[in-house]
Amino acid sequence: MPDARVLDAALWPASAARTDSGEIAVSGIPVSQLVEQFGSPLFVYDEQDVRTRARRYVKAFNTVEVPTQVFYAGKAFLCTSIAKWLTEEGLSIDVCTAGELETALRGGVDPARILFHGNNKSNAELERAVEVGVGRVVVDSLVEIQRLNQIAAVRGVTQQVLVRVTVGVEAHTHEFIATAHEDQKFGLSVASGAALVGVEAVLGADALSLLGLHSHIGSQIFDAAGFEVAAHRVIDLAAQIRDEFDFTVSELNLGGGMGIAYVAGDDPLDVDQMAQAIHRILIEQCARVHFPVPHLAVEPGRAIVGATALTVYEVGTVKPVELDGGVTRRYIAVDGGMSDNIRPALYDAEYTVTLASRDTDAVGVLSRVVGKHCESGDILVKDATLPADIAPGDLLAIAATGAYCRAMASNYNHMPRPAVVGVNEGKASIMLRRETLDDLLVLDPGATL
Amino acid sequence: MPDARVLDAALWPASAARTDSGEIAVSGIPVSQLVEQFGSPLFVYDEQDVRTRARRYVKAFNTVEVPTQVFYAGKAFLCTSIAKWLTEEGLSIDVCTAGELETALRGGVDPARILFHGNNKSNAELERAVEVGVGRVVVDSLVEIQRLNQIAAVRGVTQQVLVRVTVGVEAHTHEFIATAHEDQKFGLSVASGAALVGVEAVLGADALSLLGLHSHIGSQIFDAAGFEVAAHRVIDLAAQIRDEFDFTVSELNLGGGMGIAYVAGDDPLDVDQMAQAIHRILIEQCARVHFPVPHLAVEPGRAIVGATALTVYEVGTVKPVELDGGVTRRYIAVDGGMSDNIRPALYDAEYTVTLASRDTDAVGVLSRVVGKHCESGDILVKDATLPADIAPGDLLAIAATGAYCRAMASNYNHMPRPAVVGVNEGKASIMLRRETLDDLLVLDPGATL
Numbered sequence: 001m002p003d004a005r006v007l008d009a010a011l012w013p014a015s016a017a018r019t020d021s022g023e024i025a026v027s028g029i030p031v032s033q034l035v036e037q038f039g040s041p042l043f044v045y046d047e048q049d050v051r052t053r054a055r056r057y058v059k060a061f062n063t064v065e066v067p068t069q070v071f072y073a074g075k076a077f078l079c080t081s082i083a084k085w086l087t088e089e090g091l092s093i094d095v096c097t098a099g100e101l102e103t104a105l106r107g108g109v110d111p112a113r114i115l116f117h118g119n120n121k122s123n124a125e126l127e128r129a130v131e132v133g134v135g136r137v138v139v140d141s142l143v144e145i146q147r148l149n150q151i152a153a154v155r156g157v158t159q160q161v162l163v164r165v166t167v168g169v170e171a172h173t174h175e176f177i178a179t180a181h182e183d184q185k186f187g188l189s190v191a192s193g194a195a196l197v198g199v200e201a202v203l204g205a206d207a208l209s210l211l212g213l214h215s216h217i218g219s220q221i222f223d224a225a226g227f228e229v230a231a232h233r234v235i236d237l238a239a240q241i242r243d244e245f246d247f248t249v250s251e252l253n254l255g256g257g258m259g260i261a262y263v264a265g266d267d268p269l270d271v272d273q274m275a276q277a278i279h280r281i282l283i284e285q286c287a288r289v290h291f292p293v294p295h296l297a298v299e300p301g302r303a304i305v306g307a308t309a310l311t312v313y314e315v316g317t318v319k320p321v322e323l324d325g326g327v328t329r330r331y332i333a334v335d336g337g338m339s340d341n342i343r344p345a346l347y348d349a350e351y352t353v354t355l356a357s358r359d360t361d362a363v364g365v366l367s368r369v370v371g372k373h374c375e376s377g378d379i380l381v382k383d384a385t386l387p388a389d390i391a392p393g394d395l396l397a398i399a400a401t402g403a404y405c406r407a408m409a410s411n412y413n414h415m416p417r418p419a420v421v422g423v424n425e426g427k428a429s430i431m432l433r434r435e436t437l438d439d440l441l442v443l444d445p446g447a448t449l
Numbered sequence: 450m451p452d453a454r455v456l457d458a459a460l461w462p463a464s465a466a467r468t469d470s471g472e473i474a475v476s477g478i479p480v481s482q483l484v485e486q487f488g489s490p491l492f493v494y495d496e497q498d499v500r501t502r503a504r505r506y507v508k509a510f511n512t513v514e515v516p517t518q519v520f521y522a523g524k525a526f527l528c529t530s531i532a533k534w535l536t537e538e539g540l541s542i543d544v545c546t547a548g549e550l551e552t553a554l555r556g557g558v559d560p561a562r563i564l565f566h567g568n569n570k571s572n573a574e575l576e577r578a579v580e581v582g583v584g585r586v587v588v589d590s591l592v593e594i595q596r597l598n599q600i601a602a603v604r605g606v607t608q609q610v611l612v613r614v615t616v617g618v619e620a621h622t623h624e625f626i627a628t629a630h631e632d633q634k635f636g637l638s639v640a641s642g643a644a645l646v647g648v649e650a651v652l653g654a655d656a657l658s659l660l661g662l663h664s665h666i667g668s669q670i671f672d673a674a675g676f677e678v679a680a681h682r683v684i685d686l687a688a689q690i691r692d693e694f695d696f697t698v699s700e701l702n703l704g705g706g707m708g709i710a711y712v713a714g715d716d717p718l719d720v721d722q723m724a725q726a727i728h729r730i731l732i733e734q735c736a737r738v739h740f741p742v743p744h745l746a747v748e749p750g751r752a753i754v755g756a757t758a759l760t761v762y763e764v765g766t767v768k769p770v771e772l773d774g775g776v777t778r779r780y781i782a783v784d785g786g787m788s789d790n791i792r793p794a795l796y797d798a799e800y801t802v803t804l805a806s807r808d809t810d811a812v813g814v815l816s817r818v819v820g821k822h823c824e825s826g827d828i829l830v831k832d833a834t835l836p837a838d839i840a841p842g843d844l845l846a847i848a849a850t851g852a853y854c855r856a857m858a859s860n861y862n863h864m865p866r867p868a869v870v871g872v873n874e875g876k877a878s879i880m881l882r883r884e885t886l887d888d889l890l891v892l893d894p895g896a897t898l
Contacts, residue, residue, distance in 0.1 A: 075823045185827070185828075333568050
């Protein structure tokens, strides 16, 4: 596990590079300069990289043979600038709460290009979605079909919907599990017949228009094998709907979950390979039951933004800790931690870290990068080989923190959440400003001095 | 696992009780009335219960034989009202960041009663701590001893410190592991000699005054066995300090980690038993090496506030999900989830849940209580037996959410964090107001409409 002095293009933002002094710069701006201007810790997004990956997704997936709409999964990380960049590059946006919807709207997203998800949308959320005219609501339960129909009827509109179905496939990296039934909160089961009941309910609902079916099979998926089983089952359902209700669904949303590399050796399919594989699967599965190939939709989140950002931290303490057996582990503590990246603690997620602010000839030493929270599980990178001369004041960069890091950030230990900046053509601008102590205390009526 | 229709006193706030209609009331206020006034989800703290537990802790631990200072571990949950209540009841406060310090100060806590912790305090944090005159800084590394000494010297003051030492004990529920060395980020190792080096550095630092030693051995600790080994080792160190440096430490802080019950059957020692056990251990260990019994300090967090709060949620959807083998699991989705209680996802933590808003004669059904986040791991209670007639609009209550729930809350999926109310003598008041969508967007410069 060598220190990533050479920045692996699979892991780091496209414009990240070492300067002559060995420092990392993104879009030409050295990280030390960014930290001087915006403070530390700092999330740095490479705007051109976000845009490039978005364009590449649309280009790979949206073909003449299989017209495809690419929805960005806002849960990965959403703010108005991300919404703006992605819609400018041809993506639509998938949201799952009133908060994500509001963010997308303020980012100027055309409501017709918004899809609204969720296993338990509130009435207020459904009303707001219908009011602003979101293009698609993915209905998740029978009770929601009734609610949404009523809400749309009251407003005298017809709401386009997809029915979320569970197909019994659970995919992760190169593996997938296929069962008949799926033990999770989302959707209506194909195997149990609940999905067909849901479809019938939508078809019978005056103020709803059935566009198609929605399936989602996992996260950090590295190949298309799981999608094959999922598509098989959902196309079977589409054929059954055609046969029983004389209705042909025109859209199939296969969800997201496309994976990215976090550490050297992670080998997800690239977007062209994934798109070709999923197209082939869709075409074959439709041919199998003589079903017209529907419009496809996919929902990448991590695959769009995950690798386009890094987090810069400042080292505060470096401490050699003797372990039983005479081994020494070096603990390097930085000025953030589990409040800005819960994924190592929550999912045992691995990350790649490197000394970012300078060059060194020092040998690599077994290190653990930890945060400053009052919790021993506050670990960012469990095992890293980092230069022996790392010292307080050095900056470290952790790669691929663009998805599910700032989005899941907390104020644990009353830590203000880091700023998020976007860099583009040598310029940096605030996407989300850093929280202040006053921000943290604004909810506390007793905190006014 | 029956539904907790009878509220187990070990799990629920002291004043929580069923009304004649079967609804839960806290301090006499029905939860439906609280939700009507303050919205859902809602954290409800029982102020008298917080105060009672605080008083009980002081009474049990602070005796003539072993004078003890009880520090509340602010990381469990801190806002100005908690700080105020607890200091009024005789507790001191332990903080670990500038944010927690600021909250305690705005809560009116005398700085002399504040202890500042942390493996990687920033210079700004150390400066602020010295500036306001916190009573104790727990120094965690050699570099920090230098930093703090410089900061205190510049201000011309003497800062009282404890040295955080690791004794190789890791305790949890009824188990503990004892090794020579401890593989974690906090403190200085007794076994390696680092602790003694740290003590020597403090003794040689002109602007620091060594008060004593600090050790912390785990979390959710149900008995005192781990404290016995820890005290043995730390008292050995104290004796060694006396012998080598002719200096007698006057304070021993054994940290926190005292556990509480989350589900029926959890059986932590009560505070009297724990205090008696720790006192006996301390006296015996001191006698063993003829060391004068030092002042004791302990740092309960969860043990003070954990059981004094419950979370009220509104049910949005109820969905039977067929599992392989013909079993059905009922998914009950509520209007919060992993953003307001990450502990089930993060630590596999178990909780007790009950129908809170009404009585019922319905039979119990195997249920899973899930949140509304766009993530299948968004589970609050994995296995619960809840009445078969639970329906949308019902309120559920989850017990013992007073510690590490609101404190670790996030805005994942752009969910506003719930309000926190305190109830006392039939009156409810806001401790932390509910976030609004505008609060969520205040950091985003592009969100201004």
